[in-house]
Structure formats: C-alpha cells, structure tokens
Amino acid sequence: MRKMTTLLALAAAVSFSASAGAQTLKAVQDRGSLVCGVNQGLQGFASKDDKGQWAGFDVDFCRALAAVIFNDPSKVQYVPLSAEARFDALKNKQIDVLSRNSTWTMGREGDNGVVFTGTTYYDGQAFLVPKSRNLQSALELDGSKVCVQPGTTTEPNFTDYFNTNHMKYEAIHEGSAADMIAAYQAGQCNVMTTDASALFAIRQQLAKPGDNMILPDVISKEPLGPVVRQDDMQWFNIVKWVNFALINAEELGVSSKTLDDALKSEKPSVKRLVGTEGDFGKPLGLTQDWAVRAIRAVGNYAEVFDRNVGSNSKLGIPRGLNELWDNGGIQYAPPIR
Secondary structure, three states, X not given: OHHHHHHHHHHHHHHHHHHHHOOHHHHHHHHOOEEEEEEOOEOOOEEXXXXXXXXXXXXXXXXXXXXXXXXXXXXXXXXXXXXXXXHHHHHOOOOOEEOOXXXXXXXXXXXXXXXXXXXXXXXXXXXXXXXXXXXXXHHHOOOEEEEEOOOOOHHHHHHHHHHHOXXXXXXXXXXXXXXXXXXXXXOOOOEEEEEHHHHHHHHHOOOOHHHEEEOOOOOOOEEEOOEEEOOOHHHHHHHHHHHHHHHHHHHOOOOOOOHHHHOOOOOHHHHHHHOOOOOXXXXXXXXXXXXXXXXXXXXXXXXXXXXXXXXXXXXXXXXXXXXXXXXXXXXOOOOOO
C-alpha cells in the first residue's frame, strides 16, 4: 500500500511539473501574437524593408510557428537582437523563441538555461577577403586584421584556427554585421569572418561585391537552429516539430502548391502529415491541421530555403549539406507517426 501511495504521489508530482512548465503556448495565445527574436539585419535570414516588413529564412520560421498557433503567419512581433543580447533576452522571457542564425553548442545549453530545437541550417565558418590580396587559402592569412563579432562562436573558432596554424592576427571587434562591413570598407580590417551563409549576405552589401571573395576553407561546424527556454517541454516540442514538418513535407513532395492534392492523398505518411489520419496535434495543444497551416503559410523546407537564400534569392547559396538525406545532404527529420 505504501509503495502504491509513493508511486501515485510521484506520478502526481510529474504531472504537476509538466503542467506548470507548459506556459508558453498559453501566454502566446493570450497575448495574440508570437514574440520572435531575430537578427538585427542579415539579408536572406532576417532583414526589414523600407516599409517595415521583415523577411528571411529565420523570419519564415517565426511565420510558420505563428501560422500553426493562430492560422495567421502575420501574428508575430519581431525583436531584433545583437549576438551578445540574444540568449539573455530569451532567458529573461523578453521573447518566446529565438530564430537568429544561432549555433547549437553544448556550452550554450549548459550556461544559458536554453535548449536548441533542431538544426534548420547546417553551416560552417569561412573568411571573406578582397580579391586584390590574391589569396587561395585561409592558410595564407598570416598577419591579417580580422573583423569579428564578439559574443559568437566565430571568435574562438578563428583564434583556434590561427593559433593552430601558427599565424599572427589582430582581432577587430565589431558589434554587428553592419559595423563589420563599415570597418572592412574603411580598411580597418582586411578579413571578415563569420558563418559562410552570413558572408554571402554581407558580400552583397559591400560597395563592390565582385571585388571580394569567400575563401573555400570551412573551419568549423555551425548547426544553426531555433532556441527556447528549458522550462517548457510542450513549447520545445511545438517548435521542434514545426521544423520537422517542413522538412518532412519536402521529402513527401508536399508544398504550398500541392497542398490541396495532399489533403486528398491516400498515402499514409502524407495523411499523417496533413492531419487526415491520426491526431498528432492534440498532445501539443495544436489543431489537427497544424502542419497544413505551416506549409500553407511558408511552403516546405525547399521553398523556404530557395526563396530566401537559395536559387531564387539574390544570395544564390547552394543547398550543399542542407539537401535532404536522400539527395546527398544531411537534412533529416523524424517521421510523423
């Protein structure tokens, strides 16, 4: 009897803990909008036009999440954050989710009370230099003045690389991509280093993009993805599965253009994705058509990638590692079943 009482008490405690942690979705619903932390301005990922409209790869993830919750992708408040301020803003509940080209590391989860929900973009750190330097490799960067943003994984990565290869350098710290660009164009540094995807965007903002090149060397692993607090498992699962739904949609051939046909499909995996079989939204506090809402709002993973940073964008970044697992890449989502 005592053993049974103990087990019941433990089950009640676990149930209370789970319900106590599941607060974010309700807070977002009560507020009527999602508060999403994004980059202060990085073309292709998060930038605001002259009409005040936000767009980009990371912005589309916020829009997909809002669509899942409200069936309206416009119900998002965007909070531009510096690299140094982003995790504190999340930890202090100034934002509901961080979607800001942030690298998933063990230290960040351990030190900040946050958790990454998956990888939306597989990246790696690289170097941008003037073509006039006639460089072929990052191993030729000895003696360079390197512009870098503090509060990122970028600085320790490049200092480790230079030290390992016995090269001298001078680090020029700049608080944002815009500051790095200004310093680079003013001649205060002759190298910029950050994630390769960001360098594609930065090069487009230079006065003469064609006079600059990204060296072929990739010196790090930079899995980028959304981040939430560690105190709400329900919210973690919602954000995680929105990402997985967009990847699964591409793999299954379900896009914003084929969604109506998908809703009539008899293929079991498609039916589970679009909610015509099973009810995978209910445990998350979502509607049965939660994935349909996301896909209708932003498209599948390929559509989001191509529109913002890939073949249909100004950046033209190759898919590379971000191709699906069955097409030469490593993008892979657990099945909905």
